[in-house]
Amino acid sequence: DAKTTQPPSMDCAEGRAANLPCNHSTISGNEYVYWYRQIHSQGPQYIIHGLKNNETNEMASLIITEDRKSSTLILPHATLRDTAVYYCIVRVGYNQGGKLIFGQGTELSVKP
C-alpha cells in the first residue's frame, strides 16, 4: 500500500495561507490522494481529493505535482477554526469506497 509522509507539525498565522505538504512517492497510477482533517474529539472531516489535476472546492485547493509523487493542500485564508490534524491519504481500492490508510498527519496550529 502506498504510504504518505507529512511533517508532524506546522504553524500558520491567522488570515494567511496554510500550505501543507505531503510526499507519496510510491503512489500507483489509479490511486487518488485524499485529504481529511480531524479536530479534537471529532471524526475526520473530508476536505478534498484528486488524481492528477489540481482541484479546488469551498474549503481548500489541492495541488498535485506532475509526477504525482507529492501534493500540497492549501487553505487560502486560515482561521483559528482550521487548527486540526490534517491527514494526507492515498486511497487503496476503487470499488465500494476503498480503504483509507491514515498516517500520523500534520498538526496545524493557526495562531492569532
Add this chain to the structure above:
Amino acid sequence: DAGVTQSPTHLIKTRGQQVTLRCSPKSGHDTVSWYQQALGQGPQFIFQYYEEEERQRGNFPDRFSGHQFPNYSSELNVNALLLGDSALYLCASSMNAGGNQPQHFGDGTRLSIL
C-alpha cells in the same frame, strides 16, 4: 440531511466482555467502513461492508466482527475485550457509485476497557 451517526458516544466495559457499536450511514450511502483510532494515532481500517457482506478487512483478529442490515446501517462487535481495545471507533459511509466517492465519518464511539 443527517450525517453519519454512531451510538453510543461513550462506553465503559471490563476485560473479557463483549460490545456492540452501531452506525447509521449518511442518507444515500450504501457502504460502511469501520476504523479504530488509538490515542495519538491515526485511524486504522478494520473492515468494510457493502450489500450486507464484508468486502475488505484490515489486520484485525476474528474477535472483531460486523454486520450490515438491509437499510445499510451497520454494527461492529468485539468479543473477549482486551485493555488494548480501548480506542475511538469510527464509522464512515460512502456511495458505491463507481469512481472515488469520499468516505464521510461519524464522531465515533469512545470505548474504555477497565
